[in-house]
Amino acid sequence: MSPSRRKWIARGATALAGASGVAVAARLADKYGLIPPDGVGVWGPGETLTYAAQRLLGANALAREFTRDQITKPPRANGRPPQDEEFKRLEASGFTDWRLAISGMVDRPATFSIAELKSFPQRGQITHLACEEGWSYIAEWAGVPLSHVLNLVGMQPRARFVVYYSFQTRWWDSLDMADALHPQTILALGMNGAEIPVAHGGPLRLRVPRHLGYKSLKYVTRMVVTDTVKNLGKGLGGATPERGYAWYAGI
Amino acid sequence: MAVPAATQGSQESPRHSAVIRVTHWITALCFIALVVTGAEIVISHPRFYWGEAGHVHMPALFQLPIPASRGSVPTGYSFVLKDQNGWSRSLHFQSAWFVVFAGIAYAVSVLRRGYFRRHLLPESGTLSPANLGRVAMNHLRLRRPPPEEAWSYNPLQRLAYLGVVLFLFPLMIWTGLAMSPGFTAAFPFTAEVFGGQQSARTIHFFATLALLGFFFTHIAMVILAGFRSRMRSMIAGNPSKERSS
Numbered sequence: 421m422s423p424s425r426r427k428w429i430a431r432g433a434t435a436l437a438g439a440s441g442v443a444v445a446a447r448l449a450d451k452y453g454l455i456p457p458d459g460v461g462v463w464g465p466g467e468t469l470t471y472a473a474q475r476l477l478g479a480n481a482l483a484r485e486f487t488r489d490q491i492t493k494p495p496r497a498n499g500r501p502p503q504d505e506e507f508k509r510l511e512a513s514g515f516t517d518w519r520l521a522i523s524g525m526v527d528r529p530a531t532f533s534i535a536e537l538k539s540f541p542q543r544g545q546i547t548h549l550a551c552e553e554g555w556s557y558i559a560e561w562a563g564v565p566l567s568h569v570l571n572l573v574g575m576q577p578r579a580r581f582v583v584y585y586s587f588q589t590r591w592w593d594s595l596d597m598a599d600a601l602h603p604q605t606i607l608a609l610g611m612n613g614a615e616i617p618v619a620h621g622g623p624l625r626l627r628v629p630r631h632l633g634y635k636s637l638k639y640v641t642r643m644v645v646t647d648t649v650k651n652l653g654k655g656l657g658g659a660t661p662e663r664g665y666a667w668y669a670g671i
Numbered sequence: 672m673a674v675p676a677a678t679q680g681s682q683e684s685p686r687h688s689a690v691i692r693v694t695h696w697i698t699a700l701c702f703i704a705l706v707v708t709g710a711e712i713v714i715s716h717p718r719f720y721w722g723e724a725g726h727v728h729m730p731a732l733f734q735l736p737i738p739a740s741r742g743s744v745p746t747g748y749s750f751v752l753k754d755q756n757g758w759s760r761s762l763h764f765q766s767a768w769f770v771v772f773a774g775i776a777y778a779v780s781v782l783r784r785g786y787f788r789r790h791l792l793p794e795s796g797t798l799s800p801a802n803l804g805r806v807a808m809n810h811l812r813l814r815r816p817p818p819e820e821a822w823s824y825n826p827l828q829r830l831a832y833l834g835v836v837l838f839l840f841p842l843m844i845w846t847g848l849a850m851s852p853g854f855t856a857a858f859p860f861t862a863e864v865f866g867g868q869q870s871a872r873t874i875h876f877f878a879t880l881a882l883l884g885f886f887f888t889h890i891a892m893v894i895l896a897g898f899r900s901r902m903r904s905m906i907a908g909n910p911s912k913e914r915s916s
Contacts, residue, residue, distance in 0.1 A: 463758075466765025478857030486723070496726040498743070548723060548868065550852055552756060553741060554716035555726035556868060630856045664757025670853020671764060 453580065453596065457649045457657030458667040471668040479598040483629035486546040491612065492557035497619035502588055502639060515623040520569075520607070524583075524645035527574030534609065534623050540564045543606055547629035549636065552665065561627045562610035567601045570645070579645045583652060584626055587639035593658035594649050594667075595628065595635075604629050607640065632669040634660050685908030686822060690780035692905055694773040701766040701773070702886065708766070709879060711759035714752055715740045719876060723867030732873060767847060774840060790824060791833055797826040816896050821910040828892075831885060839882050846875040 449455050454472035458464075501507070510517055515534050523529040543565050550556035570582070582600040585592040599605055608616055608627040616622040621638025628635045649657040661667040687695070717735040718727070725731065727744055738748035740755065781787045796802075806827045809816065816825065824832065848854045849862040849871035865871045893901045900910040 463761035463765055466761060466768055469768045470764055474851075474853040474857070477854075481857035483852060483856045484859050484862070490723065492724040492726075492729070494728055496728060548852065550850070550868060551716075552760060554712065554872060555718070557724045557726055630853050632852060664761075666761060666764075668853075670856075671851040 456668045458661045467666055470671050474670050483547050483604050486558050490558050495557045495559045501618045518623050522573050522643045525576040525579045526645050530573050537564050540568055545604055549633050551633045560612050561608040563606040563608035566605045575645055578647045580647045581649050583644045584637055584640055585642040586637050587641050591659050593637055630670055635669045686904045687908055690776055694777040695905055697773040698770055701770045704762055704766040708759035708763040711755040715756050719873045720869040722869055725869045791829055793826045793829045813895055821900055835885055839878055842878050846871040
């Protein structure tokens with residue numbers, strides 16, 4: 421066999437091994453939940469690599485926390501609060517009629533008032549909120565760890581995602597279990613030592629500090645625990661992915 | 672017999688190995704994608720800060736005199752550009768992944784073949800100010816380099832390539848990761864060494880300007896040295912047809 425022929429056979433074998441390696445990696449990634457709901461299409465490889473890499477490098481890592489003197493003054497409120505009559509009525513009555521409903525793959529579907537959520541164990545944390553645009557601020561948030569509420573309703577073992585909806589019905593999103601059960605993922609009721617202002621998502625904002633700001637949905641009213649997000653909307657796991665933004669916003 | 676320093680241990684064929692050619696063009700394509708998408712992302716907030724945090728109600732370190740793609744940024748322009756952040760971010764990170772893979776393949780190949788020592792580390796004695804000054808003056812006078820430089824890099828070229836490969840590209844990746852809330856959760860020091868996430872963003876911007884400076888100088892030098900011969904080397908492997916394998 422001529423040397424150049426041997427070289428080409430070796431190159432072919434390497435290419436084949438590489439291709440089957442990618443195929444095996446893709447199957448393993450799927451099995452271990454390392455492919456995000458929007459890990460399809462042109463940007464699928466990049467989204468999957470980022471999500472899988474960050475899950476493998478530290479699914480339990482804690483977001484950086486800061487000291488009180490590092491809190492940014494003033495914080496930046498983004499977007500406009502709901503303008504409709506129903507929200508204004510709820511706000512006028514001090515949000516006593518606000519409810520968070522949790523259903524789906526749970527043993528005891530339930531609804532919680534703001535007062536009930538305040539009676540649960542609270543966690544305070546000073547974290548960084550970065551917008552995908554590039555600006556950011558540091559603030560203190562206080563609230564109930566989402567994991568506490570998920571334990572109360574009895575999440576079933578098959579569950580893989582927690583889908584959450586805003587009072588502004590055009591906004592919804594979802595978290596995998598690593599983020600939903602993460603100790604810093606809190607249903608925030610307070611901000612910088614006071615009740616969380618309406619401009620910042622009051623009375624209830626889901627704070628997910630390991631993600632960019634758009635994952636920290638404001639005015640949360642409803643959650644659905646599920647094993648797939650394929651049947652919701654366009655199947656990409658949230659309203660932001662449907663607008664062209666990554667479902668996994670840890671980068 | 673005196674052999675010109677630039678040709679010692681060179682004239683090997685091919686001039687550029689297949690790994691170097693492929694990773695060069697992957698990196699070139701990704702660099703263009705990264706610059707274009709990076710510009711699109713910056714347009715959504717053309718203000719820069721130092722430290723951990725910064726937003727429109729805080730003083731900026733500096734602001735680019737360009738219009739923005741978000742109405743919330745005061746720019747002085749009466750119009751708002753179209754928001755391109757979604758696909759820009761996805762293409763930015765996907766290109767960054769490809770650059771990382773190309774960089775790993777390049778590093779492994781260059782170190783394994785002794786190429787790094789032979790072709791990238793400046794040869795001893797070539798780094799004297801007089802010698803560097805002479806090469807620089809030849810460049811500034813737009814003088815065509817001697818033919819043996821088709822087979823080996825001159826000392827100034829080696830310093831520029833080392834700066835890009837060992838400093839600017841790693842700095843870009845590092846400062847990029849320092850902006851990721853998920854990555855800094857696992858590795859807090861990536862952001863802390865720069866004094867915060869906003870500092871990392873600002874350094875990321877200036878490192879881009881440095882890389883753009885390299886990019887345009889590189890293209891100018893390729894044209895000066897002989898566009899056809901240099902392109903043939905980086906595509907087919909050798910500067911002239913006779914030497915192509």
